Amino acid sequence: MTPLLASALMPLMRGLDAELAHRLALKGLAMGLAGRDSRPDAPNLATRALGLDFSNPIGLAAGFDKDATAILPLMRLGFGFVEAGTVTPRPQEGNPRPRLFRLTEDKAVINRMGFNNAGLHEYLLRLKHLERPLPAVLGANVGVNKEGADPERDYPGLCASVAPYSDYVTINVSSPNTPGLRDLQGEERLAAILAAVAPPTVGKPVLVKLAPDLAEEALEPIIEVCVAAGVAGLIISNTTVARPGSLRSPLKDQIGGLSGAPLFEPSTEMLSRAWRITAGRLVLIGAGGVSSGAQAYRKIRAGASLVQLYTGFAYGGPALVGKIKRELSRLLKRDGFAYVADAVGTDA
Numbered sequence: 001m002t003p004l005l006a007s008a009l010m011p012l013m014r015g016l017d018a019e020l021a022h023r024l025a026l027k028g029l030a031m032g033l034a035g036r037d038s039r040p041d042a043p044n045l046a047t048r049a050l051g052l053d054f055s056n057p058i059g060l061a062a063g064f065d066k067d068a069t070a071i072l073p074l075m076r077l078g079f080g081f082v083e084a085g086t087v088t089p090r091p092q093e094g095n096p097r098p099r100l101f102r103l104t105e106d107k108a109v110i111n112r113m114g115f116n117n118a119g120l121h122e123y124l125l126r127l128k129h130l131e132r133p134l135p136a137v138l139g140a141n142v143g144v145n146k147e148g149a150d151p152e153r154d155y156p157g158l159c160a161s162v163a164p165y166s167d168y169v170t171i172n173v174s175s176p177n178t179p180g181l182r183d184l185q186g187e188e189r190l191a192a193i194l195a196a197v198a199p200p201t202v203g204k205p206v207l208v209k210l211a212p213d214l215a216e217e218a219l220e221p222i223i224e225v226c227v228a229a230g231v232a233g234l235i236i237s238n239t240t241v242a243r244p245g246s247l248r249s250p251l252k253d254q255i256g257g258l259s260g261a262p263l264f265e266p267s268t269e270m271l272s273r274a275w276r277i278t279a280g281r282l283v284l285i286g287a288g289g290v291s292s293g294a295q296a297y298r299k300i301r302a303g304a305s306l307v308q309l310y311t312g313f314a315y316g317g318p319a320l321v322g323k324i325k326r327e328l329s330r331l332l333k334r335d336g337f338a339y340v341a342d343a344v345g346t347d348a
Contacts, residue, residue, distance in 0.1 A: 030069050036073075042056075044339055045057065047305065049306055054136075054137055056080035057328075058307055062083040066084070072131065082139070083139035084127075084140060085172070089158060090145050092119070103258075108311065139168045140166035152196040155193050160202065168207060169205070170207045191229065194225065199232065207285070208234055211239075212266050214270075223278055235285045237263075237270055272302045283305050285305070285308055290324075292324060294327060297332075
């Protein structure tokens, strides 16, 4: 099967319960049923960020493959990087079902999964047994358990455990579905966690993933904390608890984090603000609502060195990756940019 054919089957998957469809998709990917995109990336898509070389700047966000069960098949679809997780120290079931909802009319998803995952031990076993060298960059996204968590203890342990088997590590303090987690974004608490992690000692670039719901005045102090601690970059942004008035789906009032098309504008605005504040001191990864090459390009021009997909990929399927890359390459050429890096921040 090819990515194009796999994408053609997506409407059938949307007839299933959202979480069941996700599980089946991961199993199909792990079995290689989505095929691969064997076309080489256009030279102008190559970029270097976080001290790493990417064949293209399009990545898969954390949350899709929480337990690292389909890393290689996902990379073979043409992603420049794949971020696995969020993984917690101990296995946990997550929140009661139903907890994943398609807002089809809005090209959006609401989830309140609650860091459901098989735990660090299983996650590490899978990373250790990956066939290397990997065809793309691998990120590991880490978080804390709902019960019994000690962030100043858990995050350093998680980072130290996953760093030998990944190319970068993301500290998730911004999921809305673990009680109290977003409080860890506060300036003082985040500073304490990062002091415990000591990013420069981890051995791999450490990133922090932020929520789009931060108060405007909170962003600059958080960025300064990250810079002072030696963090390499930020992911902007996670899902939102806001509910825009434009939402049409009858599921719009479900509790959880909203992702997809409605998140594109607010997350891109936050990205622009972060670019202006960081002034080149941190690498920014843009996430939120990307489902086309034009939208990826807007993230890049707003300040993102790299871009992540999630909900757009869930709706568009495997063929979307190649489509976005081809469109992005054309836009870079149209505007006279030889490489992705030349376009970063040009609108910010």
